[in-house]
Amino acid sequence: MQITWETFKRCIEEFQDLSNELNDTWIIHKPETEENFTTYLTKKQFITPKNFEEESSIPVEYHVMYSISYGTPILCLNSWRNDGTLLTMEELWKCLNFTEDEDMYSTLTQMDHPILQRPFLTLHPCRTGEILENMFKDSRNIIVSWLSLVGPIVKLDVDLNYMKLT
Amino acid sequence: MSDTQSPLQFVPFSSCINPSFWHKFTQLKLDVLKLDESTAKIWGYYTNLDSQMKPIIEVDSTSFNNYYNGSKFYLPYHGLLINKNTIEEFKECDKKNIIKEAGDILENDIKTGRALKDPALLNLFLILSYADLKKYNFYYWFAFPVLNSIKPSYINSYSITKIYKEDELIRLCKQYLDLDVNNRSYFLIETKGDIQILNLDSQICPNNFSKNGNELDCIIFAFSDSTLQSHPGWQLRNFILLILYHCPYLAGKILNFISFRLNRKGSEIKCDNSIVWEIKLPDIDKIDIFSNTNSTWVGFEANERDKMGPRLAKMKDSMSPTSLAEASVDLNLKLMKWRLLPDVNLDKIKSSKCLLLGAGTLGCAVARNLLAWGVRTITFVDNGTVSYSNPVRQNLFTFEDCIGNKQKATTAAENLSKIFPGVTSGGHNLTIPMPGHPVGESLLAQTKEAYEKLVKLISEHDVIFLLMDSRESRWLPTLICASLKKMTINAALGFDTYLIMRHGVNTDKACEVAPNISKHLKCVPGNKLGCYFCNDITAPGDSLKDRTLDQQCTVTRPGVSNIAAALAVELAISVIQHEQGPLAPAFYTLSKFEQDVSRENECNLGIIPHSIRGFLSMFNHVLPATERYNQCIACSDAVVKLYEEKTFEFLLEVFQKPSYLEEVTGLSKMYTNCGELEDLDFNEEDSS
Structure with a gap:
């Protein structure tokens, strides 16, 4: 199932409004010239990985964007050390407790951020359409439904309060 | 309550730089600041919500904004960016003076009372930096200036829940969140009557010597810090400085301070994590605070090795376009490894050095396909210049290259680097x-030099592609490759036909392969495979008289060269992937009906033919395999042996008189035996 850009935009705007109400920290980014497909939702949080040698806690930034080619939302994330150098994909996998046999290659892979054009670890969108179709066809806010399902894979928990949007 | 006094300890900040900070800084440095070394004002951010153990101060691309617009629950830190233009200046500049200059700003903000009106001014940090933008190396050193002479003592500490009831805490938290962001870092809590948050300047008058200290009896000093530790954050040091300066009557007194720490409970924000500190202020005279000779501004951050020194961020991997291109190309190939070909050895491909003899239609297309496979060393050899007819077919050239009459080999190399600088x-x-x-x-010295250079180039590379437009120019490289036992891939074009072939590599090493699996299936081990010349029974000479596929070399259907080049590269990659390399056996069926070739000796990419002959008129391929011809004029033992013995002397003789080769190999004898050669209906396609 594909969703339109308009649906996506409505969903993330609702999401952010509720985030403000809930004292959550999601932020909508809109470019100055508000073109289609360039608005996206982000959140930054610190995680404390068990098995990462260098830091006690590391920042992780999550981006929810619209994929024109898939017609679905996509979730990207990046993490960095305190000097600004990015964690490699393998390091980030490790921080997220992925193991080799979890087929991490087809789940989380590096792709270019469709708006920033920089490499981000991306939850591969090829099956998102299927998930939306099978599970959330009747959701009023499909972004909330989808994100609460896939977010936890990358340590992004969506508060239960958001469910009232669905 | 305990009476023991010990020096109060503070938790220093840890800097955390968002990559976007370096991106923005680079852009500013290149476009706006350039060589300007004057101090730039920036913003840092910290939060007291759900803090970690380490208090973190963050900078990102918005740090360079004129006005503060930090995210929700973040608080401002005023920053000074002091960038030096050379590494020497960065190393040699007077660090004590740099932090003192920042301290002077603080001193001024405190003395004038500005910091009472706008308490966020007490939050001051600096970054001393040097940016090596060629290497994307950023040297930097954070400092959070404080006066080392202010030494309060620790008396006691306990949770805020001990002094306030739950409903009071809820009210306190609500009032806190309603505060302007600049007043959140430092504020006062009035405890008499209803609990109430007050701004600093509502209770503390600047320089008010006469004010009676008793007035502040029901006031608790609060500040937002961002740590979970059982020590107050660094911020408290400048807060105490401010209090001592404006309320000198408090010197030597015991005061209550609160570390205001927020935590999230579901969608609610609480302040239960806050801690009350009982602290004895130092007994210091107001006059002495800043002017004391022992007062020094300190606060540089220790580096990752816990030493007092700068840090280095190597941002090349995420900032240099060249590095990004390389990483992306590799990643694209890795995707193949992850999903489709887990066994593919990409490093083996990446490290293979390829020599392309000929930089025409085939050479250009082969180079691009190698690039796509991740090959990083590609060398062209050609003797021509780019002509006006070339660019439309030879995909590394443009019209501009024709105008300057540029050399093909060097131009192809330059343009390849433009496509991918990592090559x-x-x-x-x-x-x-x-x-x-x-x-x-007259040509002797030049020819010898060319020969030696060719030998050198061939020996320096791992895979040699023969992509020239004439048959006789392939002879010498074929011979040299046979002698040096190099992997050789040959591609030749007809009008609508093409031949791609790997030459056999003649080693004594026995190849592990069952010779003939079935009566329909023939197998030739890699060391027994023939070369391009093995099917010919004349020495190469003037190509106009030749009868081979490439005799009309330059007149071809345009797609032919692209197809042939792609197949040549895929064949080479398959050979590289095979565990036996060029010694991989080649199978082919004798019967048209038995297409089910044994897959036992294939590599992870499939079977490896000896040669691929394509016919565009029929859009089909055949995969013949032929053995080395023991009278071959290029790769037979007799020729290779003679060449290895006499080298250039032997070659000279061949250049002068090609029929010499026929004598060496015994072909002349065969002619005599066969009678008229013209009657021999030799058709290469039938040999399959």
Whole structure:
């Protein structure tokens, strides 16, 4: 199932409004010239990985964007050390407790951020359409439904309060 | 309550730089600041919500904004960016003076009372930096200036829940969140009557010597810090400084401070994590605070090795376009490894050095396909210049290249680097000596030099592609490759036909392969495979008389060269992937009906043919495999042996008189035996 850009935009705007109400920290980014497909939702949080040698806690930034080619939302994330150098994909996998046999290659892979054009670890969108179709066809806010399902894979928990949007 | 006094300890900040900070800084440095070394004002951010153990101060691309617009629950830190233009200046500048200059700003903000009105001014940090933008190396050193002479003592500490009831805490938290962001870092809590948050300047008058200290009895000093530790954050040091200066009557007194720490409970924000500190202020005279000779501004951050020194961020991997291109190309190939070909050895491909003899339609297309496979060393050899007819077919050239009459080999190499800067490409303008092209006295030195250069190039590379437009120019490289036992891939074009072939590599090493699996299936081990010349029974000479596929070399259907080049590269990659490399056996069926070739000796990419012959008129391929011809004029033992013994002397003789090769190999004898050669209906396609 594909969703339109308009649906996506409505969903993330609702999401952010509720985030403000809930004292959550999601932020909508809109470019100055508000073109289609360039608005996206982000959140930054610190995680404390068990098995990462260098830091006690590391920042992780999550981006929810619209994929024109898939017609679905996509979730990207990046993490960095305190000097600004990015964690490699393998390091980030490790921080997220992925193991080799979890087929991490087809789940989380590096792709270019469709708006920033920089490499981000991306939850591969090829099956998102299927998930939306099978599970959330009747959701009023499909972004909330989808994100609460896939977010936890990358340590992004969506508060239960958001469910009232669905 | 305990009476023991010990020096109060503070938790210093840890800097955390968002990559976007370096991106923005680079852009500003290149476009706006340039060589300007004056101090720039920036913003840092910290939060007291759900803090970690380490208090973190963050900078990102918005740090360079004129006005503070930090995210929700973040608080401002005023920053000074002091960037030096050379590493020497960065190393040699007076660090004490730099932090003192920042301290002077603080001193001024405190003395004038500005910091009472706008308490966020007490939050001051600096970054001393040097940016090596060629290497994307950023040297930096954070400092959070404080006066080292202010030494309060620790008396006691306990949770805020001990002094306030739950409903009071809820009210306190609500009032806190309603505060302007600049007043959140430092504020007062009035405890008499209803609990109430007050701004600093509502209770503390600047320089008010006469005010009675008793007035502040029901006031608790609060500040937002961002740590979970059982010590107050660094911020408290400048807060105490401010209090001592404006309320000198409090010197030596015991005061209550609160570390205001927020935590999230579901969607609610609480302040239960806050801690009350009982602290004895130092007994210090107001006059002495800033002017004391022992007062020094300190606060540089220790580096990752816990030493007092700068840090280095190497941002090349995420900032240099060249590095990004390399990483992306590799990643694209890795995707293949992850999903489709887990066994593919990409490093083996990446490290293979490829020599392309010929930089025409085939050479250009082969180079691009190699690039796509991740090959990083590609060298061209050609003796021509780019002509007006070339760019439309030869995909590394443009119209501009024709105008300057540029050399093909070097131009192809340059343009390849433009496509992908990560490639090590080279071009050599070189005429390959050919049989039947006599070498006179005047050309002797030049020919010898060309020969030696060719030998050198071939020995320095791992895979040699023969992509020239004439048959006789392939002879010498074939021979040299046979002698040096190099992996050789040959591609030749007809009008609508093409031949791609890997030459056999003649080693004594026995190849592990069952010779003939079934009566329909023939197998030739890699060390027994023939070369391009093995099917010919004449020495190469003047190509106009030749009968091979490439006799009309330059007149081809345009797609032919692209197809052939792609197949040549895929064949090479398959051979590289096979565990036996060029010694991989080649299978082919004898019967048209048995297409089910044994897959036992294939590599992870499939089977490896000896040669691929394509016919565009039929859009089909055949995969013949042929054995080395023991009278071959290029790769037979007799020729290779003679060449290895006499080298250039032998070659000279061949250049002068190609029929010499026929004598060496015994072909002449065969002619005599066979009678008229013209009657021999030799058709290469039938040999399959």
